[in-house]
Amino acid sequence: xxxxxxxxxxxxxxxxxxxxxxxxxxxxxxxxxxxxxxxxxxxxxxxxxxxxxxxxxxxxxxxxxxxxxxxxxxxxxxxxxxxxxxxxxxxxxxxxxxxxxxxxxxxxxxxxxxxxxxxxxxxxxxxxxxxxxxxxxxxxxxxxxxxxxxxxxxxxxxxxxxxxxx
Numbered sequence: 001x002x003x004x005x006x007x008x009x010x011x012x013x014x015x016x017x018x019x020x021x022x023x024x025x026x027x028x029x030x031x032x033x034x035x036x037x038x039x040x041x042x043x044x045x046x047x048x049x050x051x052x053x054x055x056x057x058x059x060x061x062x063x064x065x066x067x068x069x070x071x072x073x074x075x076x077x078x079x080x081x082x083x084x085x086x087x088x089x090x091x092x093x094x095x096x097x098x099x100x101x102x103x104x105x106x107x108x109x110x111x112x113x114x115x116x117x118x119x120x121x122x123x124x125x126x127x128x129x130x131x132x133x134x135x136x137x138x139x140x141x142x143x144x145x146x147x148x149x150x151x152x153x154x155x156x157x158x159x160x161x162x163x164x165x166x
Contacts, residue, residue, distance in 0.1 A: 001014060001016070001017075006036070012036070016030075016032055018030075018052070028051070028052045028053075028054070029049055029050070029051055029052065030049065030050050030051075030052045031047060031048070031049045032047070032048045032049075032050075033045060033046075033047050034046050034047075034048065053084065053086065054084075055084050056083075056084055056159050056161060057081055057082070057083060057084070057089060057091060057155065057158075057159050057161045058081070058082045058083075058161060058163070059079065059080070059081055059082075059091065059094065059132075059153045059155070059161060059162070059163035060079065060080040060081070060082060060163070061077055061078075061079060061151060061153065061163055061164075061165045062077065062078040062079075062080075063075070063076075063077055063165065064076035064077060064078055064139075064141075069144050069149075071144075071145055071146040072143075072144075072145060073143070073144060074141050074142065074143050074144070075098070075141060075142060075143075075144045075149065076139060076140070076141040077139065077140050077141070077151055077165075078137050078138075078139055079094070079096075079130065079132055079137060079138045079139065079140065079153065080132060080137050080138075081094075081132045081134075088134055088135065088136075089134055090131075090132060090133055090134035091131070091132040091155055091158075092131050092132075092157060092158065093129055093131065093155065093156040093157045093158075094129065094130050094131065094132055094138075094153055094154070094155055094156065095127070095128075095129050095153070095154050095155075095156050096127060096128055096129070096130060096140050096151060096152065096153050097124055097126075097127040097151070097152045098124075098125045098126045098127070098140075098142045098144075098149055098150070098151050099122040099123060099124050099125060099149065099150050099152070100122070100123045100125050100144075100145075100147050100148070100149055101120055101121075101122055101147070101148040101149065101150055101166070102120070102121045102122075102123065102147070103118050103119070103120050103121075103148070104118070104119050104121070105117070105118055105119070106118075106119050122150070125142055125143075125144070125149070126142035126143075128140065129156065148166065149166070150164055150165070150166045151164060151165050152164040
């Protein structure tokens with residue numbers, strides 16, 4: 001950024017460049033640390049943080065259970081679509097997949113020491129297609145047993161976006 005001069009009241013305005021490329025689908029936060037020098041040359045530093053929303057459609061997922069779904073119950077999720085303006089939007093043809101995550105542990109020896117690491121395998125439990133109206137919410141649900149699960153959403157037509165929750 002080029003040096004900026006303050007006005008008579010000590011205020012200055014400047015534009016911060018935004019990074020180009022894919023910022024993902026989750027809201028981000030930009031933090032700017034600005035340093036100026038006062039009349040005697042001492043540095044004065046201020047920090048300013050602002051939310052940065054990625055361009056395009058975003059999909060939101062809200063589990064309809066507290067913490068974890070009970071074993072042998074039906075896990076429900078509420079879905080919304082948010083446009084780049086931050087307002088609710090319609091999303092036609094949103095594919096969803098609920099997968100069970102099975103974890104096993106692999107033991108191995110390295111430099112005379114035994115170590116282990118997790119190995120995850122996903123098994124599809126349920127899937128489908130849902131449309132999210134602009135003025136409301138959509139829901140999906142599936143029967144679950146004990147274990148860890150992940151719900152993934154992906155738009156099947158129009159602007160491509162995805163979201164997931166464990």
